[in-house]
Amino acid sequence: MGAYAKGRQIGAIGGGKKTMSRHYQFETGLSMTGSNADYRAPIKPSQEGLVVAALYNKVAAKLGGTAISTPSVEVAHLDKAAADLANSRGKALVVSGSNDPNVQVVVNALNNLLGSYGSTIDINSPVNYRQGNDQQMNAFINEAKSGQVGAVLFFGANPVYDHPRGAELAEALPKVALSVSFADRADETASLSKYITPVPHFLECWNDAEPKQGFYSLTQPAITLIFKTRQFQSSLLTWAGKPSDYQTYLKNYWRSTQYPKASGFSSFEAFWVKCLNDGVFEPNKGAAAAGGASFAGNVAQAAAGIAQRYKPTTGMEVALYEKVGVGTGSMANNPWLQELPDPVSKACWDNYAAISQKTAHDMSLAQNDLVTVTVNGKSVELPILIQPGQADNTVSIAIGYGREKAGKSANGVGKNAYPFASITGGYATYSAFTAKVEKASGTHVIAQTQTHDTVMGRQAVLQESILAKYQKNPKAGRYEPKVQTSVGPTDPTDITLWNGYGKPTHSWGMVIDLNSCIGCGTCVVACNAENNIQVVGRQEVINRREMHWMRIDRYYSSDGEAENYSAMEVASANPEVTFQPMLCQHCSNAPCETVCPVLATTHSTEGLNQMTYNRCIGTRYCANNCPYKVRRFNWFKYFDNDNYDYHFNNDLGKMVINPDVTVRSRGVIEKCSFCVQRIQESKLTAKKERRKLGADEVQTACSQSCPTHAITFGDMNNPESTISKILEVELEGRAFHVLEEINVRPQISYLTKIRNKDEEPKKEATKESHA
C-alpha cells in the first residue's frame, strides 16, 4: 500500500513531483482498490480471463509479442489501458486477483512483455504471508473422506468454515483417528476435532517469522499468559520429548542459523538483544539486486484454458470477495472490525448481495430486500445492497461472515458464502458463472454509517481536479469563494467577529492528502483502539449512532446536473469515488465552543478544541452546531451493559482499554482530541529530558497507523515539522479547508484529490471554481 501511495503522491507530499501513476481496474464489484482507480470498468467474473487475454493481445500487438487466441470481449478502457501499458514499458505492472493459474500465466506473460521483471517486480524478495496449496488441501479432504488420514493437526486454520469444501471436511473429520486443533476457541474446526489444545494469542508467545524473503523478525510476549494455555510450538516440543521452553529453543535456533550471518557483534547475546530491540534482522540488507528471473510459462496453453473456461453468459453471476475489515472471517469476533464500515459500501455488521443499479431496477429490487442466491444447489438468503459500479447481472458477496462458533460478536452475523466457492481443476474459485437470484419475502436492514452517496456538487466540501490541470496550475480544482463587501470581493476568512486565540507554543494541525488516502479505514480502527471508543452494534449503527471519532466519508460522482438536487442524489452507474477522512477539525473559531452552556468544550493555547467530559451536561448543542458532524453523544452507557456486550463488559474485554484515556459515561459528548494524551505524554517526556519537543515527535493514532501516510500530524508553529514544510508549499497549492467559507478556521487542511485522467470527467463535484 505504501508503494502504491508513493506513486499517487504529488506536490509537497510526493517530494515535489508532479507526475503520478495511472491505475486501471477491471473488476466485478466496486472494491476499495477499484475505487482508487483512475479508470475502472466493471466486468463479469466470466469475462475475467478474456479481459486479461485481450489486454495481452492488445499490448502484444504494440510491443511485438505473439497473439493468443481467445474469444474477443468488449470492455471499456481496454484499448486505452493497453496503449498506456505499452507506452510505459519497464514502468508498468499488471496484477490479477484470480486464482486461475491460466489467468496468472497470461498476466505474467504480459508483465514479461512489459519488462516488469526486474523493474516493477522484485522476484527475489517475495512476501511470505500468504501461502497455500489448493491441490494438496483438496487431496487431503479427499483422503480424509475415504478414511485414509490417520492424524491431522490444525494450527491457525479453520478449514471447516473457510474452505470451499468445509462441509465435506466436517463430515470426514470423525473418520480421522487423531485430530488436534491448536486454537484459542472451539471454532468450527476445533469443535469437530477430538482434542483442542488451547493456544495463547501470538502476543503472549515467542516466535519468529520471515514475512518477506531475507527479512527475519521476532515476536516476544507483550504480556504473560492470561489463561492456562501453551503455545503450539511448546506442545510439539513436549510431545517430541524435548524441553518445552520455546524461548530457549528459538534462541538456540537463531544462534545456529542467524548468528553466523551477522557480523560486528561481540557475542550472540548482543546480537540477540539487538534483534529483539529492532524486531527484525536483515542479513542481506541492500545486497540483493532485482532481476535474474525470467518468464517461462506456456502462454498458448494458458490461452486455450482461458478460451475453454470463460464464455459469455446471460444470467446472473456471483463474485465472492473479502471485506477490508472482516477478511476471511478469522478475526470476525473482533467487534472493532465488525463495526468498521466497508470502505466502499459503508456497511458493517453484515454481508449482503451487492447488485448494480440497473440489475436492481430490472429485477424490481430495493435496498434491504431479501433475496435467495443459489449456486450449485446451495442457497443463501441475503439482503440487497445497491452498489454503484457493480457489473450488471452480477452479485458480489463477502466471505468471512456467518460464523457459528467464533464468539459472541461474530456468531450469526451475516451469512456464510464460502459454500459458493468451488474447486475448479484443483484450484479454489471464488466466483460462479451461473447463479440464481430470486426475491425472497421480507427485508433485512443493512447497517450503514453513511447513507447519502454523493457530495451534491459541494465544492466547499470536496475539491478535485485532474493531473494535466494540476501540472499547469497547482491550485487546479480549488474552490475559493469570495464574499461581496463594500471594498469588493473578500475572502470569507477576512471577515470575522472573533479575536481568535493565540497559539504561543504549539499549533497542532493535520494535513490529509486525498490522493494518498485509499479509504482503508486503518485510522478508524487505530483511533478506536487508542481512544477507547465504544462499539455499539448493528442496531445502533442502523440508528445512526456509531461512536467513531474518525470516519472516512466516501462520495460517488453523480451524473445529475447542477441544482437538479434529486438527480444529484443518485450516484453514477460506474462512479468516480473519493475518500475523505473526517474528524474533529479543531476549528479556531469553533462553533461548538460558543454554544456550550457550561464550557465543557473549550479552546487550548495549542489550537486544540478540548472536550471536558465530566463538565458536560449533554445538551448536544455542540453536536448540532458542528458543521462537520464529528461529535458523538453517549446515548446509553456502553460499558458494563449487557446490551452492549462487546469488549467493555467484563474484565477480559476491558484489557483493551487504553489507561491514558477516560472511558466516557452516558450522557456526555465525545470527539477527536488529536490524541491529546499522546501530545501530553511527549511534552512531559521532553520536559523530563530537558529538551525541546522534536519536530515530528507527536503522532496521533491515525497518522501513525496510516499505511499510505495520507495523514500528517504535527506542530504548525515549528518550521522544522513535516506539516509546516508541506503547508509552506501547499497553502498556495492543493491545501484547502473543508467549508472554508463559514470561517471556522480548521486546524486540518486537505490536499485536493488529483486523478490521473485525460479528459475532465463529467461530474458535478469537479466543475470549475467560480472566477
Place this chain on the structure above:
Amino acid sequence: MSHVTAAVRTPLVTGGKTYADVTEDISKQVEGNPTREWTIAFTIAVIVLIYGAACVFWTWWEGLGVWGLNKTVGWAWDITNFVWWVGIGHAGTLISAILLLFRQKWRTAVNRAAEAMTIFAVLCAASFILMHMGRPWMALWALPLPNTFGSLWVNFKSPLVWDVFAISTYFTVSLVFWYMGLIPDLATIRDRAKSKVSRYIYGAFSLGWNGSAKTWARYEYMSLILAGLSTPLVLSVHTIVSMDFATSVIPGWHTTIFPPYFVAGAIFSGFAMVQNLVLIIRVVYKLEDYITIEHIESMNKVITLTGSIVGVAYLTEFFIAWYSGVEFESYAFINRATGPYWWAYWAMMTCNVITPQLFWSRAIRRSIVWTFVLSVVVNIGMWFERFVIIVTSLHRDYLPSSWAMFHPTLFDISDYIFSFGFFFTLFLLFSKFLPVVNMAEVKTIIKSSSEKLPISVSGVAKGERVANPTFNKDVE
C-alpha cells in the same frame, strides 16, 4: 380603573351582571364540590401524567438513546416540544401585560386563565430542558452558581445560558404577576369561606388583603410595574429562544429573521391555546356572560395578525435563501419543501398560513366551533414549524456523508404526552381551586362595559354570607 366607554361599543359583560353576581358566579366554582366533568377530566389527566412520568423516568434511567435521535439529528421532539410550550406560554403575559398597558379591557375576562396557562406551559417547557440533557442531574451547572472549582463559570456566549436567564426571569415575573392578580380574589374567597381550613389557606395566600384604598393603590402600582417589566419579556424570551438557532452555523437555523418571526409565532400559538382552554372553561363553568363572543373574536384577530406575520416570515426565509446565493442555505429550504420531510413542511404551511386567514370571515371568527377547531390546527401547525426548523435543518446540513433521518420512538411520543398530563393536571387543579376569571378586574369594567348598568350596585352577594364586605369600595 373606571373609565368611560362609548355607548356604541359592544358590552364586554353580558347578562346584566352585578358585582355580587360576578363574585357568586366565579367563586361558586371554587367553593362547590368538584363537578362530574372536572372529576373525569382530572382523572384522565392524572392517568396520562402517571404514564408519561413513567416514560420520562425510563428515559432518564436508560439514557436518551430510547429516543430516536442520532449523530446527525441531536435535537428533535425534545426541543420542538420545548419551543412549542414556551411559545404557548407567551399569550398569558401578552394579555396581562401588553394589553393592560394598551388598556384593552376585554383582557380582564381571560387574563387569569391565560396567565395560569403561561406558567404551566413554561413548566412543561422547562421539563423538556431537563429531559433533553444527557445528564439532567447536573442541570444546575447551567446556573452561574459559586462553586468549589474556582473560576469555573457558565459560558455567557451560549444561547442556552441566555435561555436559562430568559426563561427563569419570565417564569418568575409571570408567577408573581399571576399571584399578585390573584390576591384580591383570594381575599374574596377567604371572606366567603365557610370551613376553617379553606379560610386559613386562602387567608394565608391573600397576604392580609383588606380591600383598603391603600391596598388597591398598591395593587394598581404593582400591576403597572409588573406589566412594564413583563412587556419586554414577551418579546425577549422568544427572541432568545430563537437565538438558540439564529446564532448557530447550521443552514436553516442561521437566520436573522428568527427573533420577530419566533415572537409572532409564539403569540400566535399562545392565543390559539388560550382559545382552546377558555372555550372549554366558559361552557363548563357557565361563564358565557364574562367570556363572550367579543372576547373570542378579539383573540381571533390577534391570531390572524400574528399568523400573517408568521406566513410572511416563511416566505421571506425562502426568498432570502434564494437571494443570498449560499448553496447550503438554498438547499436547506429546497429540502424543507421537497425533501424527505416535505409532509412536515406542508403540514406547517397549511396549518399556519392558510388557517388564520379564514378568520377574515366574520362568521368564522365568531363561531365557537370554528375557533376551537382552527385553534387546535394552529397549534398542530406551530408544533410542525418547530419540528421543521429543527429536524429538517439538522438532518441534511453541510456534509452529505452525515445526512440522516430522524424517526420518533415510543419514548419521543410518550415524553411529549407526559407534558400534556402535567399541563392539564395543573390546569385542572387551578380551575378548581382558584377563580378562573379575575373577579376584581371584571368588576372594574362592570359599570363601563356591562350590557346593562345595574340599578343598585350591591357588594353583598345574594347569600348574605359576608357581613362586612370590603370589595365594593368604588361603589358610588
